Amino acid sequence: MTENRIPLDDLMVFHQLARSLNSSLDLDTILRTILDQMERIIAADMWTLLMLDEQHNDLYYAIASGNFEGALRDLRVKMDEGVAGWVVQHGETLIVPESENDDPRLQQTLAADRRRVRSVIAMPLRGRKGVHGVIEILNPRSSQMSDYTIAFLHILCDHAAIAIENARDVARIQQLTITDDATGLYNVRHLYKMLEHELDRARRLHHPVSLAFIDLDRFKMVNDIHGHLIGSELLARVGSRLKQLSREQDSCFRYGGDEFVIMMPETSATEALALATSIHTELINTRFHMSNDLELTASASVGLATCPPENLAVHAIIGAADARMYEVKSNGRGKVRGA
Template sequence: MEKALFESEKNYESLFNNTQVGLFRATISDGKLIECSRLLATMLGYKSRTECIKDYILDEHYLDQDTKKKYLEKMNKKGGVDNFETEITRNDGTPLWVNLSARILPEKDFIEGAIIDITDHKKSQEILKTLQISLRAEKHKIEKVLSIDQKMSSILDLNHLVDFVIKKSTEILISEKCSLMLLDEDSKELVIKGSIGLDENVIKETRLKYGEGISGRVAVEGSPLLVTNIENDIKYSRKSQPQYKTKSFMIAPIKVHGKLVGVVNVTDKKPMINKRVQFNEIDLKILCSIVRQASIAIENANYYRHLEFLSTSDSITDLFNHRYFIKRLDHEMHRLNRYKRPLSLLMFDIDNFKAYNDSYGHLEGDRLLKEFGTVFKKELRSVDIVCRYAGDEFVAILPETNSREAQVVGEKIIKATKSLKTKSKISLSVGVAECSGNITSRRDLIMRADQALYKAKKEGKNRVCKLTE
């Protein structure tokens, strides 16, 4: 009989300690463990059952009092709980997700129950949840890409198109910084045509030759680039720069019939669920899809611009005419009001041109106008818009330029005109105006530049003047 009882107890102990469920018995009054299985002790982070039994399970292992309160309310109301999921803490303070089932034995002042470790299950659920959110986001991105195709192809103004591509790229790819660089055919440099999130000095000063910088290398190689972490990237490894919030970025080349026309740079992906994330292969495919659409739209815009140039250019100087000047100035002032960037206007007048024309004839006068037009195009940037205003007057719209910088440009142009071969001494007067302060309309800006030009004439010609505020 004793042997049978011993065997029974031994079998019970083996079952108790070797089951894959953590078993316990605790007092109702204070939650002190009276008995626990070996698995529960291990689960809670103890080296032995003896060490674990010293504990007060309700006080030591709950992360918050609200959960403990809910648990006890259910226990008291129903006499037990089934499949109660909660997060508790191990002995070392690390979190542990468990599924708890327990019963109250009031006559013995006991709570008996079983605990299953569901931490891995919870982690899998979180991963699945994050993946589902990510998939929904990617689906939304793709739908947006498809929806912008028709709109993009209908934009025929290159500046409008650049703004649209940048805006949609940042929206769809959920990024904080984006720039579109176009190739300057004359200098063979990449210049920033438009951007979001970049410093003004960076916009004005960045000019990359083929192979220079990462964007320049992408331009040479002609393939899109995804970098998840710049600091450990095999090809481009370097210290992350302070102006960027993340170490991940993408660059895609813009090609028209196989010829490079520019690149799009996307950086600083916005956080998801308060956590910074990297760009991934899906993001790169989406960027490439946007860029493919953009390349077709850029080709259309360039073709339209060529046709428009034929109808908006001056036949003598090959500069834009007065009609185009008015249209572009309105556009640039709209951009100024939207993005709060500087904008200046230069107004030029060839000194004593009427006398020169009368002395040497209209053919020589036209040749001189053409020579001045060539100087303007050579000395101004590709983003500047220079036009023949009327007679011997010219104007230049200078985006991203304040009046001080515009004055320097004017002085540089005056210096360049001194090397022109003319039949008699000729000079240039320049008026400068910046769209700021009380200047709120196109008319105000033109009038301000004209007044500054008049001042230059009055003070002796052959100089640059701007009005004081």
């Protein structure tokens, strides 16, 4: 009886594959490792890896071989479109050889240089929590499309899916450690870490960094009149509004209680005053529609600090902004006090 054994060289590839995929919890590194392994296993015109965007219910090109990555970066694939959409919807591998290249799904599969897709191998990245994406191999060499190679690719996909899930789980846990539960903004622990990094960057590059310290006025009355549930909801809505009003490069934090901080990198004192004044005006004119059909507004007192001329220490710039906020509190509330 003949015993079919896996060649030692292939066993070493399996071993190296598992080690590579499990040695990192960084998603980009894992995706690059997957692509590198695909290129070693099978010759083809192009390899792509599409990831599922659950929020938009479509697929995006996370990585591609050669010079195609940039060309594909902004393309999206609908869930009912082409080979990749079919694979995600059905959770099954799809192999279309050249002899069947009239398959309409091939015509919807777009390569970066618009070359004709003659054949394809597409496999789902299916883990414990469902399908996370698709590996597409476009125009693979027909001589290499053996059962052995397909089985090898399946093993790659299984390991890849597990590695992707592990990376996402770690990223989710890390996000929870820096996020405030009530508002979804960054927490004070992360403020100190980010501000220290930004102040170090400001020192090296001689760029200013500004901080806005925001305290809601008479927030205790909201809790006393409407209860703590409504108070917590208002905090969340204010936090969301502050993030919406801030620039993309700025970061919003819940400092504690009814206090918020906005960190503004590369922003001078003059620019910070203009930005904070605009945010403050928009905030106090916002009408928040609460879950119990109540409509509330929020007033706030804002203090600013900018480094330089403030001290380059984390506590110093926070303390300066906090002190100016309390000056506003002591002089009628509801205004912005610049550096």
